[in-house]
Amino acid sequence: MIEDWPATPDEAVALQLRMAPLVDPRPPAGFAPRTAAGLDVAYDEDRLAAAVVVLDIASLETVDQVVVPGVTDFPYVPGLFAFRELPALLGALERLTTSPDLLICDGQGVAHPRRFGLASHLGVVTGLPSIGVAKTPMGHYDPPGPERGDWTELTDGGDVVGRALRTQREIKPLFVSIGHRIDLDTACAQVLRLAPKYRQPETTRRADHLCREALVLDR
Incomplete structure (x- = not known):
């Protein structure tokens, strides 16, 4: 699905519309992930660094990590971030020595105008x-309650597309949505499990640090 990569925003929108029906909102039978990969991309103008960090979910220890430098020539268009980031992120995933059970994306899943954000695109591919x-x-x-684990529905056009989830007491919520092959209850439970101390899941925190550090070192 990566061979005919869109060159224009119109082509990218058309691809999202074609692929959105492929999203499966159900986890695999007996789904009990042991590892989770955080994915993030940092930019310096047209240069980028794509990072993937795999954690053991029970211990939150890092078991694998990869960072891939690259460039992007796809324009900055809201709703089309996947087309700037996906090729480099797939390259990073291919270089892992482990196969993660779950992907945690710093971006949207079905909470997207065409119900096909970066997390959904990565999951389907x-x-x-x-x-x-x-x-x-x-x-x-609506703002969720103040306690960790409180949530409210995130809606778009009358559809429930995710949740505003409070990961830490009286800290701004995160916005969790299904990417692919998972349900919303399971998604929120995993996010809380991966965020025991801070607003962001440890997967995202470590991937963010890795890609930002790589850009600085590559200057």
């Missing part, structure tokens, strides 16, 4: 269960 965990919402929500 790789076949792995994936979750979108975003810092800003694509949709409408």
